[in-house]
Amino acid sequence: MAALGRPFQVGMLYDCRTDSLIPGVTLWDLENLKKNLNIKPQKKTQFKVITSDSLDEKTSILNVIASLKASFLCGLIEVDGSAKYLNDTKSSKRQSRVTLHYSTTTRMEQLSMSHLGNQNVDYPEVFEQKSATHVVTAVLYGAQAFFVFDQSSSKEEERQEIKGKLALTITKFISVKAKGDLKMTDEEKKTTDHLNCTFYGDFALDHNPASFQEAMEIYTELPTKLGKDYELTVPIQVWLYPLKYLYSQAAQLVRDISVALVSKSQEVLEEIDEHIMRCNDIMKDSVVNDFPEIGKNTDQFKSILNLFKCNFQRDLASVLPSIRGGGANEKDLADILKKKEESPFKRWAITTWLDKREKEITMLRSFLNQIKERNVNIVINDLNELLYDTRIDNIVCLTFTSLHVCQSYMSEMESYLQAPSRESSDKSSEPSEELIIEKFRQHSRWFIEFAEINQDNETMRFLVHSKPDIDYLGATIYLYQSGQLKNRDFHIPSKPEPLVFDSQTLNAITLKLRCIKSDSEVYRVEYKRTEDEEWETVDTSNKNEIVMITKLRPASTYQLRHRAVCQVGVSQASDTIEVKIPPAKHHAAKLTIKQKCQEIKDGNPGLYLLPLKSEFINNEKKIRKCTFGERTSNKTRKTIMVLGATGSGKSTLINGMVNYILGVEWEDDFRFKLIHEETSRNQAASQTSAVTVYEMNYQDCYKVPYSFTIVDTPGFGDTRGIHENRKLIDQIAEYLSSTHTFQHINAICFVVQNFQAELTQKYIFDSVLSIFGKDIANNVLVLITFADGRRPPVLDAITESNIPFHKDDKGKPFFFRFNNSVLFANNDESNSSDDQMFDKIFWDMGAKSMEKLFMCVWSDHSNQQHRFIYETKKVRKTYDELKKKYEKAKGEKMTTEQVFERLQHELDVVEEELHKLIMESHDCIKRLEKIALRVNPPSIPEYIELLIQAEEREAKPGWMERVKSLQEVKEQAIIIVKLSRNEELLPSEQKKHDDQEERKKNRGRVLGWLNTTYEGGKNHFA
DSSP, rough: OTTTTTOOOOTEEEEETEEEEEEEESSOOOHHTTTTHHHHHHEEEEEEEEEOOOOHHHHTTTTTTHHHHHHHEEEEEOOOOOOOOGOOOOTTTTEEEEEEEEEEEEEEEOTTTTTGGGGOOSOOOOHHHHSSSEEEEEEEEEEEEEEEEEEEOOHHHHHHHHHHHHHHHHHHHHOOOOOOOOOOOOOHHHHHHTTTEEEESOOOOOOOOSSHHHHHHHHHHHGGGSSSSTTOOOEEEEEEEEEEGTTSSSOOOOOOHHHHHHHHHHHHHHHHHHHHHHHHHHHHHTHHHHHHHHHHHHHHHHHHHHHHHHHHHHHHHHHHHHHTTSOOOOOHHHHHHHHTTTTTHHHHHHHHHHHHHOOOOOOOHHHHHHHHHHTTOOOOOOOOHHTTTTTOOOEEEEEESSSSSSSHHHHHHHHHOOOOTTOOOOOOOSSOHHHHHHHHHHHHHHHHHHHHHHTTTTTTTEEEEEOTTTOSHHHHHHHHEEEEEEESSSOOOOOOOOEEEEESSOEEEEEEEEOOOOSSEEEEEEEEEOOOOOOEEEEETTTTOOEOOSSTTEEEEEEEEEEEEEESOOOOOOEEEEEEOOOHHHHHHHHHHHHHSEEEOOOSEEEEEEEOOEEEETTTTEEEEESSOOOOOOOOOOEEEEEEEESHHHHHHHHHHHHHTTTTTTTTTTEEEEOOOOSOOTTSSOOOOOOEEEEEEEEOTOOOSSSSEEOOHHHHHHHOOOOHHHHHOOOOOOOOOOOTSSSEEOEEEEEEEOOOOSSSTTHHHHHHHHBBBBGGGGEEEEEEOOOSSOOTTTTHHHTTTOOOOOOOSSOOOOOOEEOOOOOOOOOTEEEEEEHHHHHHHHHHHHHHHHHHTSSSSOOOOOSSSOOOOOOOOOOOHHHHHHHHHHHHHHOOOHHHHHHHHHHHHHHHHHHHHHHHHHHHHHHHHHHHHBSSSSSOOOOOHHHHHHHHHHHHHHTTTHHHHHHHHHHHHHHHHHHHHHHHHTOOOOOOHHHHHHHHHHHHHHHHHHHHHHHHHHHHHHHHHH
């Protein structure tokens, strides 16, 4: 028989009826007992790796016989030392367990035959006490140890894999038999790093091992802990001798318990332990943290099971000794087992209860995972905080009502424990599992869909909690409004059936609603173009089954769906239908124009060059006229002139104007080009080389109700220098003064870049504006390219330059924003990048500016039908020619003196006439300065300075000499300007002026001397 940690000695008495030692009572005197005591060594050491945790396996390892097992099961014996391993059962079914068993024996002590005789007993009166049934005749000494390794895993496959790997690792270690010789692989280390170790043994250790490595170190040291003479060993196995063979009237074991009944009792207790393990697993589940009712009920259920286990063991402990002693028979034990199966603690009832709790957890876990995966904002079990939040008007609460129904079964179990004679009902007290699952799934799906759609509503919250409600088993939806429960069975509107297409017109469609029975009073129809992101909505009463959607865009495909609208939100959208709107007349005309164009680039969008009729109005000045379309309409015509510096995006902006007027939308897969630049040309030079007049005759697809003319001018301020800028001004002046060009102008558009800090070509603006009068000020418009949504910085530069432009009623600059980069940008619908989103935003910004630009009320600025041309010619005549001319006029010969007198007279007349003309010119200039839009600001010195800068920039051969000459001319010009303004000259300037006057006087004296000489010669020759 196994000692199981009990303090056996040879000669001790033992009662097999209760499996207990009889302390202080013996048959032999101690001295006689020690005489002839046989002691012999019996050394044996072995180990075993155990992968099972069953009680049968444990009792087999410890050599526990059936009767002793029965006593252990009912609690008659208390084990110690290594035998405590019998009490260690897994706390969870998720544990992987492997046990290393170490066993060693050292010696055997036994009585001799001289002790076993009635005549050899020292104290025969002990037989009369009948307190014992056996005497211990032999004891096998040794020691045992159990190293229990545990690791948790949620999956059965992983648990089996861990168990197999760990068993191999332990076996590998034992086979090495030397400390430190084990070299573990990374996989083995990974397996052993997360192990928990529990030690049960007959050894005195300094500390119990906490890890696999410590356990293996202690394992190798166990043989050294038995003592030098093995004095630290303990009884492992004992042999008993019945007292009836020594004395026939002694107490004896009448009958032993049948193995079948012992096994049945063992099954009951192991079954209860298994149920307790399942309870532990349920309480450790993470779902229980969100729904503590489950944990609370399961903990209560576990306590009831433990109490029943104690009662069952008590009943066994009361009947086993009686059966063994003959006072009862095995039927009493069988009745206990039968009574258990007829009680509320029968196996199927407990298993069913636990199965339902695990299914509840599985359903709740699935629900919580859906919330997490769909990123829905749902609060778990926090009702009170939401009820007192004044910012929240409505709370939609999914309520699980059946998490508490398990309590009825527990009440039945508790009643049985108090009165075991009560009969148990075979019918489950819980509602139908199928009904609960159906309600749970149905309401959970509706609730998540409703929350996902309406979670952006700041005055509404979505909550999940549990509350018993016998009227709505499984689940229901509560509706709280203003902190009060208003509805315990709120019906979430379900997904409507798809809309039915009825009819359509040019830009409208009629739909039929397929209404469902619900609390909804309104239906919301949503529609959008296929390529759009945002949905537009139209609400309609559910009583009105017909709804019309208007203002639809022609040549577009629309997606349509609808939702039911209840008092707190909207339902899931119906399935989408698609309806195609046919093209409008202007769209067809736009496509017709596209067919007549030359495709210059394939792609998305494709680029098409408009067909133009081109002719030169003035080849010398490079003025070109291009006409689009025939003059078949009597529509009015508006004319705009576009000016801008090189690189300002003027040409691309004109292309944008044409695309807008021709009705091109962002979604169209084509763009038109009026100006096709040669991209290979130097971008530092103007891409437009001539003043070009584009006459756009009215077409049906135009977005403006008139014909229009765009005057495109070359860009100024490029690298070719000031000479090109001068030519530009001449070209513009030539165009404006031509009788073949236009009769009026509606707008002068200056194109400037958004981030231009200053207008470096200010004099060009001034030169152009000086051509016009003050009455065109309101026709000067500013078009800003490279713009974004912020206020353009260039407006400050324009304001500081004092260039007049059109202002609004508040006196703020009237400007138009454009971003040319989007005109030909990729608009492929499959490309959903952020870049395309911004391109669409900039396109819409430009379209609004275009609409604002072309809908402006421009006043016409009429052009004069004539111009003045001034020419100066130099004529060289000889003295003889002049003399003959005067003699012919006078009719007589003239002397040289008479000829000079005549010339002097004519010179005086010319000077007098010149003086009159200068005065008249002065008056005219003053008048022009008063009426001019801008006085031509660059003075003579300023113009000379521009010439100097141009020479320095170009640095052509001889430029230094030219710059020196220009500097001298500039100095003279400054002196003249100051004198004309009556300004005081600087000392250096005054000296130069005096020198100049002195040279004039010297020239006068020379002329006088020549005159005198001439007079003397004349008298001499006379």
